[in-house]
Amino acid sequence: MAQSYFNENTPDVVLRSLFAKYDADQSGQIGRDELSTLLTTDLGMTDSQAEVYIHLLDKDGSSSVCFDEFKQWLRSDEKLKSINDQARYHVLCKAVEMFKKYDTDESQSISSDEFEELMNDLGASSDRESDFKAIGNGKISFPEFLKWLKWLKV
Structure with a gap:
């Protein structure tokens, strides 16, 4: 089960550091493959869980996530609710x-x-x-x- 150590009090610098680790080209965007690696490696998700979150986080269908979208998600009440609730995750x-x-x-x-x-x-x-x-x-x-x-x- 994936775990999140981030909350609304996590400093921006910590979140930016994590984001920058995967934003290799410093474009301000993390692509689908990079986001998958971040979710599985740093947040402990399975590949299937990561795929669900990649779809959820890509709000505009651009195949990437910007820092603000990423930060908003990690600081939200949602965090990992969609995979921790098995019925919701199945749907x-x-x-x-x-x-x-x-x-x-x-x-x-x-x-x-x-x-x-x-x-x-x-x-x-x-x-x-x-x-x-x-x-x-x-x-x-x-x-x-x-x-x-x-x-x-x-």
């Missing part, structure tokens, strides 16, 4: 699996065409274009997808 794993199935170009977001395929598979007959626009602005990130599913309170 998140299913949502990640579904998201990956329809993210056929592996862009970490669902495009209009990918969303149309999802809706076809679900047998939905609504106005797909307006449904798509209501969810995302040109693409649907995993957090937006999770809200759309309404499987969990997020």
Whole structure:
């Protein structure tokens, strides 16, 4: 089980140091592979747990996380709740699996065409274009997808 030694009182310098350890190019962004290593190595997550959090932390589907997103998460009440609660974790794993199935170009977001395929598979007959626009602005990130599913309170 992953553990977090960080809380709302952890100094920024400590968080910045951890972030910088994995931000090798000093871009202010940690990519998916670097974030996976940080989550498994420094926070003790399994590969599966890390994959769930990579999807949760990448709010905009950019395949990276900035320092502010990272800091906000470590200081939040959420921290590791999504993997420590087994029922929630199971639902998140299913949502990640579904998201990956329809993210056929592996862009970490669902495009209009990918969303149309999802809706076809679900047998939905609504106005797909307006449904798509209501969810995302040109693409649907995993957090937006999770809200759309309404499987969990997020």
